[in-house]
Amino acid sequence: MNDHSIGSEVLVLRGLSVCLSTGDPVVEDVDLTLHAGEILGVVGESGSGKTTTALSLLGYSTPGTFIAAGQLRIEGKALHMDESMRPMRGSIISYVPQDPAQALNPSLKVAAALKDVLGAHGTPRPGNNAAEDALRRVGFGQAKTVASRFPHQISGGQQQRVSIALALCREPAVVILDEPTTGLDVVTQAQILAELRRLRTEQGVAMVYVTHDLAAVSEVADRIAVMYAGRVVEEGPAEQVLRNPRHPYTRGLLASIPDHVRPRVLEPMPGIAVGVGERPSGCPFAPRCPQRTDDCVAEMPTLEPIGDTRRVRCIHHRKTPPVRTFSVETLPRPSEIGEQPLLMIGDLKAEHRSHREVTVAAEQISFDVNKGECVALVGESGSGKTTILRTIAGLHPIAGGRVLLDGHALPSLVNHRSREQRRRIQLIFQNPAAALNPRQTVAEAIARPAQVLRKLDRRSLPAEVARLLECVRLPVRLANRYPHELSGGERQRVAVARALAAQPDILLCDEITSALDVSVQAAVLQLLLDLRDDFGLGLLFITHDLGVVATIADTVLVLDRGSIVDRGPTRDVLRAPTSDYTRRLLAAAPTVSRTPSSANDPFPVSL
């Protein structure tokens, strides 16, 4: 696959170090090489230094950091990595940001934004035609219409495509893409990825694709560099790195990724990534590493070559075991399913009302959740899945149909439900930062439901908080912290602990892992599965990630524009979908089990 496209070296980075103004290194000693027409995936979790590295390639360092060392050559020309690179930006090397909604000037129409970039640095300011051409090149059918829109008037997918047009309009040799598809739904993501492959092939642009999403990167990258704690820990051809990871961290990442093509038991990595300033002197991954020895802690391992094409920073890389493919489907499951359904949803309808307008968010929704069963509700944004969940929780009025708990109808709104009914159904939100009271400590947040809904007396609360923290695998010392002192993954686990404090029978989860790093996601998912199996908890799980569905769900409901289009046991729906919509979702979902060569473009690019 790689042979046809690999050309001469376009970009060479040597010995990059970026430090905080306090002197603590963020990125250390990073070497990257990019060949003409190649896509290099730079993969890592939050805090790994991948975005810092990407920005350094444009001579940019975010406020509070500075580029301490490093040599950069692009197309053979040595460049100073500082603001002197501004004339090169856009013309030789360009950048596609993570969140296009925030990265486009809200006051400029698309055409004006393009003309600003096209006309930067003395080149004569181009006309509308040049702007429309730039849009057409990234696959916009109706370039004229889009050109005359403001950013808020186009969809997220279109915004990202405009960002790509901005990056490509001056035909640079290298494009840096920083999480370009995070936040987009799978179908749009698949279109963007297909678009990138096409641009690479047709225009020979070399790309650096920065992401935390190994599945997405496996769909486009020729080579992969994995970063951990500010260093490259493994590098090599994408297929080899994904099939046969040599660094235990790469292996851990791969084992954490839920995959819908080959569903398997996740193996969460222990611990969390080390932060800037608290990196150990030896191998930074050692504290979390299952194959650590005393030698690992002694000194930083070097990036050693293995064969001609790969390098790995691990002294025990020969010992790294392959990723186990322990299929979920072969696991024994407690067979409590089928008795009396815990939760029965019958012909449910939900509406959104604004002024005199009534929009139906969902209708004719019927399904059951049994004790110890996990039901996944899948669909793109706008499919009504969150509204359904909120209606069941009593946060949104029932417009028709009914919600039965143990055969008894629940009142529409939560304030009409009895304390016992409220206790039995708990909801966890997508964004834990917004769902936790910033003025409550972890212990207070967790103790509250236990005290109010279970009537536990004050003296038994500390023990209960400790038990729940252990349950979600958080150290008890976090009990007196405030939410802002925690990482995203820790906060979400506090939110889970708070829901569990009510000892619910049913847990409603709204995309609770979508903002988490894969290793943390794996830990949270594993926790939910344990609770399901140990306590017979019923789970209703909203997600757009089919990999997550394959890993944890017993039953799947696929939702499209407010109605259920596909349903059944998970393996049946994923293997033999009955609706076109499900088939499209499945084809679009990225997976590490598909290599770039086998990835075809299921979506003709259109708007």
Added chain:
Amino acid sequence: MIFLATNALPGNVAETVLGRNATPELVAKLNHQLHLDEPVLTRYGNWLIGTVRGDLGESAVAVVQGNPESSVTSLIGIPLRNSVVLALISIVCLIPISLLLGTFAAVRAGRAGDYAVSYISLVIGALPEFVFGTLLIAIFFSGLGLFPPVSLIPPGTSPLADVGELVLPVLTLLGVSVAFCARQVRAGVLDTLSERYVTMARLSGISEVRVLWRYALRNALAPSVQTFAQALQYLFGGIIVVETLFAYPGIGQALVQAVTLRDVSSVLAVTFVLAGVYIAINVLADVIVVLAVPKLRTGLR
């Protein structure tokens, strides 16, 4: 409400105007002549009807003094014009100066230039107008002998006839309002400078001047417009002190005089006009904000 407040003031116009010569009979006669003996509600009704017709009533004082031009409209016309001239000159200077200073301070945030602008504007902003005005008089009149300390505009001449007379009042007004506006602009630009689209523009190779102008300042305009609207309102209404200091015959002075003389209809007329101006400025500012922010102009998708 203003109507009630003015009526609640102790004393009335008849007593004030007649001064020591007032006998109860004379006061009663004058009160009757001015319809001041009618119940408050009736007078309010009459005033309201008159106002709607564009007739702001007659100045009681002028009537008593036998002034032929007794209609309030003509009496406050000239002070109003003088004040508008003063306010407009100030705002025309104010906008570019605050934008420049505010942007400059934002770009230099945390450095000497920023501290200079911020501290100086803080100090000037904290000074009352009369202190700052007196300082200016001390420097420019007493010290340098450049500009006159009073702006006596003879009746019948335009305030623009002698521009030198306007310099000190305008400077005083600017001193106080630039300090306030520049700090607001600085905050607005500082906000937009930390937006991702500004970083993105820098990463797209767009020159720094253009980034500042089209990306940072452009999006900081909406909050700045509100600030300037507030400043303009202040310039129209809050300049009483400055007008008194420089003896500038503007609407503020007219108001002070009217209140002193318990000239109810003049007070009403002045406050009525000022309220109208306030409302007009607010509406105008909102319209400009909507025009300046595409998201508001084009409606949410």
